[in-house]
Amino acid sequence: MQPRMVxxxxxxxxxxxxxxxxxxxxxxREAIDCSIQxxxxxxxxxxxxxxxxxxxxxxxxxxxxxxMMSLYGGRVRVVELPESLERIMxxxxxxxxxxxxxEVHEYAE
Amino acid sequence: xxxxxxxxxxxxxSNEAFARSATAAFITQLDPTIGELNDIRTxxxxxxxxxVVHAYRDTIGKISITVTIEDGSLVTIRIRDKGCGIADVKQxxxxxxxxxxxxxxxxxxxxxxxxxxxxxxVRSTVGKGTTVTLVKRxxxxxxxx
Numbered sequence: 001m002q003p004r005m006v007x008x009x010x011x012x013x014x015x016x017x018x019x020x021x022x023x024x025x026x027x028x029r030e031a032i033d034c035s036i037q038x039x040x041x042x043x044x045x046x047x048x049x050x051x052x053x054x055x056x057x058x059x060x061x062x063x064x065x066x067x068m069m070s071l072y073g074g075r076v077r078v079v080e081l082p083e084s085l086e087r088i089m090x091x092x093x094x095x096x097x098x099x100x101x102x103e104v105h106e107y108a109e
Numbered sequence: 110x111x112x113x114x115x116x117x118x119x120x121x122x123s124n125e126a127f128a129r130s131a132t133a134a135f136i137t138q139l140d141p142t143i144g145e146l147n148d149i150r151t152x153x154x155x156x157x158x159x160x161v162v163h164a165y166r167d168t169i170g171k172i173s174i175t176v177t178i179e180d181g182s183l184v185t186i187r188i189r190d191k192g193c194g195i196a197d198v199k200q201x202x203x204x205x206x207x208x209x210x211x212x213x214x215x216x217x218x219x220x221x222x223x224x225x226x227x228x229x230x231v232r233s234t235v236g237k238g239t240t241v242t243l244v245k246r247x248x249x250x251x252x253x254x
Contacts, residue, residue, distance in 0.1 A: 055221065
């Protein structure tokens, strides 16, 4: 399951879909990392609007991409998070990194 | 009235989605809310993933799931493996602890299980395997069990 990715200026948006578990996190991760390495975006947007299920593998996916983007001096934003996934995202401590939220917050920084 | 089902399958990661779906399908007869069903799917996914990633780290073994429903609202799920076992269960359950960082595991499996169910218990013997028991009480009670 390869996510659709759109590079716009310095911004890479990844449209995640379906279920994110340990099994399919690997191919998603590889596809995103490949795109980060070739495009070197300053902002990585992970769009969760199409995600119907995720377990802690989704948290690992976000944390790993956060670390990778930090290496390049870039930032990560988790956007369009469905209500059903808010609890698990909050549990992760990712809230403390201040990377969850919409474009409005992004420009208000 | 007691109602039980059992599943046994290989510890291949492609079976993680199957385990969630089959368990959820059995519990559907209790008419859970979408949120409750999602909680159970999430907690179960963590337990099964632990078997795939840790219990049978470099091998393929059997994972068995037993789901029991009682009183039309009490769900008990036992996830069993005959893998390597956990030497220090307390440490394994600590948030952010992981013995498999290279798999990009967040170390939150047990924290998620605890957050999404009412009770989690773990019995493990090194070299023999691990049993994780998840208990969740549903808000609605179905009388025709």
